[in-house]
Amino acid sequence: MCCQAYWHRVAPGLTGVNRRGRPAPSLRHVKPSRGTLCQSGKVMTNTHPIVFRTEGLSKVYETGTLKVHALAGVDLQLYGGEFTVLLGPSGSGKSTLLNILGGLDHASAGRVWFRDLELTGLSERALTRYRRGHVGFVFQFYNLVASLSARENVQLVTDVAIDPMAPDEALDRVGLSPRADHFPAELSGGEQQRVAIARAIAKRPEVLLCDEPTGALDSKTGTAVLDALKQINETMGTTTVVITHNAAIRGMAHRVIRFADGKIADVTVNQTRLAPQDISW
C-alpha cells in the first residue's frame, strides 16, 4: 500500500516535471535509491527506497567552555512511506537528528543523504530550497504565527511550495475546515497542532518530521493529532518521523528507534500496529 502511494506521488517529480507541468529543479537530483528493506507493517521488501541515510552522524554543541555531544555517531536509514517513532529521554539527540534531517541544522561530523542528495555541506540557500521542496515540520509548540488565521498559516507554506495543495484541502485532511478563519488564540491546543500538521502537509512533502507533536496535548486531543498523522502517512505515503517522550505512541509506528546519549540504543519493528484510538496516556 505504502509503496503504491509513494510512487504515485513521487514519480512525476522524478521525471523533472511536476503535476502542473512545471520543471521541478529541486527534485531533479534526488532519485530514489533502492533499499534492502521495506517495512510495511509486517514484511520488509527491497522495493522501498531509502529516503534518509546517515553515516557516523555527530553533533557537538559548544556553549561557552562546555561541549555537549548531542549526536555521537549515528548510522541510520529511513525508508519511503515509513512511520518511525524516535523515543528517548531529553538530551538523547532525537531533536538534533530531526533538525539535521530536516535541513535546519548542520552536522559536526559524518554524512547525511536525502535520497542521493547529500545534505552535509549544502549551503544555507540549498538547504532552504531542500526544506521548501521536500520537508514538512510539526513542532511541540505548534509554532503558528499568531497574527495569521488557520488558513493563512497554511497559506504561509502554499505561497512558497512548488506544488502545494489548496490550504482548505490541507485543513480538510486534518478535519479543521470549519475553523479555517480562526486565529491561533481562538483554537484549542489540539486544533492548533492540527493546523500545524495541515501546514506541514500542504506542500505534499516527501517527509514529515514531527518533534513532540503531542507533547503539549492531553490524551484525547493528542489522539486526534496522531490520527491525523496516520491518515497522512497512509493516504499520501509521506515518510513520517515522530519524536516523542511518550512510550505509548510507539505502538502505532512501523519502526521504533530508541535513543540514548546521542546514539541509537535499539530498533524495534512492530509486527502489529496500534490504531491511534487505542493509544492513551
Added chain:
Amino acid sequence: MKALDLKLMRDFQRLWVQGVAIDVVLACGVAILLTAFGMHRALVDTRDAYYERNRFADIFAEARRAPLSLLEEIRAIPGLRMLEARVQGMAVLDLPDRDAVAMGRLLAWPEDGAPLLNLPILRSGTPPERPGEVMISDAFAKANGFVPGDVFSANINGKARDLTITGTAVSPEFIYTIGPGALMPDNAGFGILWLTQADIASAFDMVGAFNHLALRLGIDAVPADVIEALDQLLDPYGGRGAYGRDSQISDAFVAAEIDQLRAMAMVVPPVFFAIAAFLVGMVMSRIVTLERAEIGLLKALGYGDGQIALHYLLLAGMIAGLGVALGWVAGSILARAMAGQYAQFFDFPYLIFHVPGWVYAMSALAGLASTLVGALRAALIAARLPPAIAMQPPAPPVFRKTGIDRAMAALRLRQTTTMVLRSLIRWPLRSALTAVGLGAATASVIAAGFMFGALDRIIDLAFNQTYRQDAAILLSAELPISALVDIRRLPGVMQAEAQQFHPATLRRGPREKRVSIEARPYGAELSRVIGADGTAIEPPPGGILLSDRLAAQLEAGVGDRLWVSFHTGQRETHEMVVAGLIEQYFGLGAYVEMGHLDQLFRRSPQMSVANILYDPAMLPDLQRALHATPLLGGVIEMTENRQSFQETISENVVVVNGVYAVIAVLITIGVAYNAARIQLSERARELASLRIIGFSRAEVSLVLIGETMLIALVAQPLGWLMGALIAAALARGFSSDIYAIPLVLAPADFARASLVVLGASLASVLIVRRRIDRMDLVAVMKTRE
C-alpha cells in the same frame, strides 16, 4: 495576498502605537525638511523671478549730486548692460492720524513711462503724473489705511507740501523695508514714495543731476571692476561707494532668510532622522527577539534568509511610509504657515510656492533610508538566525559577578534594585543607546529653547545697554554741534547727545567691507558700545572698534591697521588701528570717537544725529515741535523699535519654538515609551514571577520605572552636551551680515529640558506600567519565550 504579507499587515496593526510614536519623530524630520527646502526653493524662485521680471539692478551707487552728463562716461564702463539714474531723498511725513514723526524715502518716477530698472508693480491706482502726486509703497498704505485719493503732508527738503496719493506699488528694491537707523521694519512709520522726476528734482535742487544710480550688468561683467570704475567716476561728485546686491538692504535680508532656511534644512532634519532610525532599530530588534520562534518556523517552512530579512525591512518600510505621509501632510501645512509669515515680513507681489517633486522624493527617501538603516541590524540578525537555534528558547543571558556586584552587595541593595542595576550593566550598549535617544530628546528641547535666551540677550544688549536713548533725531544735513542746544530746548527733552554716521569702506589687504561707521563723543551715555565683558567701552582716539563678525570678515584682530575710506565730507582715507572687538547681534558695526574724527576731518565738531531721552508725559508736545523743526531728517523711536521687536518675537519665535518644544516632547515619548514597552516585554516573565512570589504591584513597577528613569537620568548630561552642540550649529547657521544669534544657554535652559524629558519619560513609563497591573500572571508564565 500572500500569507507573509498578511502577517506584515497584522504585525503593523499590532504595533501601531509604537509605530506612531516613531512616525511622529520621523514625520517631524520629513516635515521640516519639506518646509525648509520648500520655502528655501520658494523664496529663491520668487526672488529670482521677481528680480528678473522687474529688472532688479546688480550694482547701486549713490552720490551727493552728479550731473546727468556724467552718464555718457558711466555708460562706457565695460560690462554694463542697463543704467538708470534717478533722484532720491528723505522726507519727514506728517500723517493725518499719526502723532509720531513718520519718514519716507522719495524716489523719482520718470515722466516718460516706468523706470527702466527696479520696476515697481502697481497694486492699485496709477503712478504719479503731476507735481504733488505720489505713489506709495503698498505696505505703508495698508499700515496707515491709505487709498488713492488720500492726502498727507510731507516736509521735503525744508518745505511742507501736501501730497495726493495716486496709487500703491511694490518694488523689488523694497521686499524688506526698513527705515534708516531702525532695527525693525515699521510699515506705518516708514514708507517708499514715488514722485515725478520733475517734482523731486526741483524739490531737492537736482534738475539736470542725479544722486542714485542703478546698473544691470552683462553676464561677462566683473562686478568688482564695474564698482571700481564707478567709484572713480562718481568720486568728484560725492560718490558714496558703489555696492552690489549683497549690500542692498532688502536683498541682504532676503538672502539672510534664505540662508537661514538652508541652515535649518541641513541641521534640524538629520537630528530627527537619526532619532527615528534609532527608535526603529530599538523596536525592530525587540520584534525579532520576540519572533525568534516564528523566524525559525518560517525558515523551516522553506523561506529563505533574504525573504525573512525583507519581511522585517518591509515592516520598517511601512512605518517609514506612514511617517513620510504624516510628514508630507504636516510639511504642507507648516509650509503654508511659513509662507504666511513671509507675507508678513516680505513684500513680494506673488509667491512662487511650489515644493518641487524632488524635495518630496528626497524627504521620503531620507525617511525611508533612516528607518531601513535603523532596521537593518535587526533584519540581518533575523536572516542569520540558524533555524534550529531559533526555535529553541534563547539561552538565559550570562551574568557574572564583577566588582560592581560586590559593591552592590556591600550596599545591601534590595533585589529589585539589583535587578535594575544589573540589567543596565549587562547590556551596556543597549542602555547606552536608550540613553542616547533620551539625550537626543533633551538636546532637542535645549536646541528649541535656546532662541528664547538668545533673544533675551539680544534685547538686553541692544535696548538696555547699547541703545538707551528714547529716540534718535536724524538731521537732514550735518550741523554744528551747537544745534544740540536747540534740541535740548525742545519740550520734554531731558538729555541729548550728538552722534555721526559715516558710510565708509574698510580695507585690510585684499579684504574690504562697506559699512556705516558710528562716531560718538567720549563718554556718551545714551548710545554706547558694549564690549565682550558687558561693560561700555570707548574707542580711543585714532582707534576703531569692530563687531567681531566684521573683524572676522576682514580677518582683522586687535592691533591690526585698517584703511578707512569715508564716503562723506572730504571723502578722505585714513589709517586706523583696531582697538577692540565687540560682540554685536545687529549689523556689522564699526565705532570711532567723534572728537577725534572731527580733528581728522579738520573741521569744527559736527553732528548728524541727536540721541535724546524725553519725558513721556511731554511726548505729544515734543512730536508737535519736531514736526515744525527745520532740517529734521526723521525720528527713530527706540521705544517703538523695542516694542516691535518684542511683538515679533512673541508672534513668531514663540510660535515656532512652541512647535519645536512639542516636537521635543514627542521625541521623548517616542523613545521612553518604546524603551519601557521593550523592557516590559523582556521582563514580563520576571515581573510576573516577582508578583507570584509576593511582591506588590508597586514594588514590581519600581523595577520597570527604576530602569527607565535611571537611564533617563544618565542621559541628561549627554543631552545637555548634544543640545549645546545643536544650538551652536543653529546659531552659526542663522548668522548673516545683518544679524547674529548669540549662543546663550543658561542653567535654567538645561534644567527645563531635563524636567521636560524626565517628566515625559515618567509619563511614558507609567502608561506602560498600567500593563503590569493588567498582566495575566498565569498566562505570562505559560507563554514560551
